[in-house]
Amino acid sequence: MSGARIVAYDVLRDVVDRDAYANLALASRIRTARLDSRDAGLATELAAGTLRGLGRIDRIIELAAGRQAAEIDPVALNVLRLGAHQLLSMRTAAHAAVHESVELQRRVGNERAAGFVNGVLREIGRATPEEWDERIVAEAKTPDDALAARASHPAWVLRALRDALRAEGREAEIEALLDTNNASPRVNLALLEGAGITSQELAAVEPDLFDAVCVSAIGLELLGGDPARAMATAEEQASVPAGLLRVQDQGSQLAALALVRATPVAEGERWLDLCAGPGGKTAILGAEALVEGATVRANEVSEHRADLVRDSVSGVDALPGEAIEVVSHDGREEEAFGCGPGGHELYDRILVDAPCSGLGALRRRPEARWRKQPGDLPELTALQAELLDAAAAHLKPGGVLAYVTCSPHLAETRVGVDRALKRHPELRELDAKAAVRAAAREDEQPELAGEQLSAQLWPHRHGTDAMFVSLLTRES
Numbered sequence: 001m002s003g004a005r006i007v008a009y010d011v012l013r014d015v016v017d018r019d020a021y022a023n024l025a026l027a028s029r030i031r032t033a034r035l036d037s038r039d040a041g042l043a044t045e046l047a048a049g050t051l052r053g054l055g056r057i058d059r060i061i062e063l064a065a066g067r068q069a070a071e072i073d074p075v076a077l078n079v080l081r082l083g084a085h086q087l088l089s090m091r092t093a094a095h096a097a098v099h100e101s102v103e104l105q106r107r108v109g110n111e112r113a114a115g116f117v118n119g120v121l122r123e124i125g126r127a128t129p130e131e132w133d134e135r136i137v138a139e140a141k142t143p144d145d146a147l148a149a150r151a152s153h154p155a156w157v158l159r160a161l162r163d164a165l166r167a168e169g170r171e172a173e174i175e176a177l178l179d180t181n182n183a184s185p186r187v188n189l190a191l192l193e194g195a196g197i198t199s200q201e202l203a204a205v206e207p208d209l210f211d212a213v214c215v216s217a218i219g220l221e222l223l224g225g226d227p228a229r230a231m232a233t234a235e236e237q238a239s240v241p242a243g244l245l246r247v248q249d250q251g252s253q254l255a256a257l258a259l260v261r262a263t264p265v266a267e268g269e270r271w272l273d274l275c276a277g278p279g280g281k282t283a284i285l286g287a288e289a290l291v292e293g294a295t296v297r298a299n300e301v302s303e304h305r306a307d308l309v310r311d312s313v314s315g316v317d318a319l320p321g322e323a324i325e326v327v328s329h330d331g332r333e334e335e336a337f338g339c340g341p342g343g344h345e346l347y348d349r350i351l352v353d354a355p356c357s358g359l360g361a362l363r364r365r366p367e368a369r370w371r372k373q374p375g376d377l378p379e380l381t382a383l384q385a386e387l388l389d390a391a392a393a394h395l396k397p398g399g400v401l402a403y404v405t406c407s408p409h410l411a412e413t414r415v416g417v418d419r420a421l422k423r424h425p426e427l428r429e430l431d432a433k434a435a436v437r438a439a440a441r442e443d444e445q446p447e448l449a450g451e452q453l454s455a456q457l458w459p460h461r462h463g464t465d466a467m468f469v470s471l472l473t474r475e476s
């Protein structure tokens, strides 16, 4: 019985039965089990792949078992899910997947259910994955249900993603997007200003570790292996200061850089990151601010996440220059902006990286699609509007406000921006597409569709999370 399979089973149970976050559970279980990097990779693919595919996998298990998933013993169901994922998506040899799953059932559950696990997985192994997909599609009630079942997304998420693509005339790309959401993304890194070496130079020094052919001007892709080890190698071999090479999605990099590239920066500018935790974009802004002669204040409502921001910017803070101020307040309150009684602080650039549904990062958060509900949206969009209003009130004339979400859901993107523009006639939208292009590598310019000035990035097109960026300025 391989350690990887036991870790994957434990993670599945942590996430499905105990509401844990898959990425945190994986890191902790892999560490405790002391898996080597090969087994860690296998455990990650088993657990994350099973969680992404849960909708499709459960449907197929139900057909093969002849009963509803809710009627199956929870331990055996999780064992079956891992086994089915190996048979349907990892193309593990059927005898190996069945044998390992039966052994796993004996180890973590009761012996009596081992025969049931054996029977259901053998039944699944009798047809090809394509034949199973035909069966689940055939019994779906609507075409949306059929696509949602095959591509393992809740139908409401599928519709929200398709609406956002349709707004750009790209509705036909929905299947490509859903398939990309189901694949493990490469680890992306950002190499911050102040590192003394560009991302292209670092990739040239360590060609076995990094590839710099990617969309963000400061981005790198990890070619494989452990990110922590790769970062340590960059420190040792290329003298990259600690904390300046960081794991970060490239869409997230482009969103932060777009705020800086939107207009020329003047010496002494004051920047505010209103919803900063855990601080990925704050670190980029801090490093850029050192070069541009600006200062950064980062605010985050949660004390714990404000501590994560402090950790995140420690590498930038160690560079000579102005330190980044990190505070913890509700971004809708005056204190977040550093206003004393009667005072009214204004900023040249404000980032509102708003709390959102996260539907743009489904690749990276394997369980997220099953946890979100359409009912979450009204509360989120109300909070996004209030944070935007508070930021607008503290934007200098001629300043730039970046409204960013890690979601392409129209209610959180265009609709939110259009409503804000109606509430604030003093605001005008800038060309975010141009700013995102200015943040991208010259030879990897992202193709950004749609007539609006805002920019929507897509996993299947740009290899990034589906980040949305709108840039607003206050008329002088």
Ligand SMILES: C[S@@+](CC[C@H](N)C(=O)[O-])C[C@H]1O[C@@H](n2cnc3c(N)ncnc32)[C@H](O)[C@@H]1O
Pocket (backbone or CB within 6 Å): 252, 274, 275, 276, 277, 278, 279, 280, 281, 282, 299, 300, 301, 302, 305, 329, 330, 331, 332, 353, 354, 355, 356, 406
């Ligand atoms: C999308 S995340 C920001 C990600 C971050 N900018 C980064 O790149 O690492 C949104 C953050 O907003 C915080 N938040 C939620 N409500 C808030 C509020 N009322 N005021 C300020 N921050 C808030 C959340 O705790 C969360 O850390």
